[in-house]
Amino acid sequence: MTVSEIAYACGFNSPRYFSRYFKAEYKELPSEYINNHRKKTKQLSNETLKAVQ
Known part of the structure; x- marks a missing residue:
């Protein structure tokens, strides 16, 4: 997901404001x-x- 998609999914109307x-x-x-x-x-x-090997 992009930052814009996350912003809108969280209910923000503006990706800039979300950032x-x-x-x-x-x-x-x-x-x-x-x-x-x-x-x-x-x-x-x-x-x-590394731990498994």
Whole structure:
């Protein structure tokens, strides 16, 4: 899903307002949150694979 799709699904009429609200709440933009979360998920997946081997 895109940030715009998430904004509309959460009831926001404006993706820009959603991004401002998100940043005020979480101290980072939605796109930054997604990128950081993907990196953490990838790291955890790699660690899990190493542990299983």
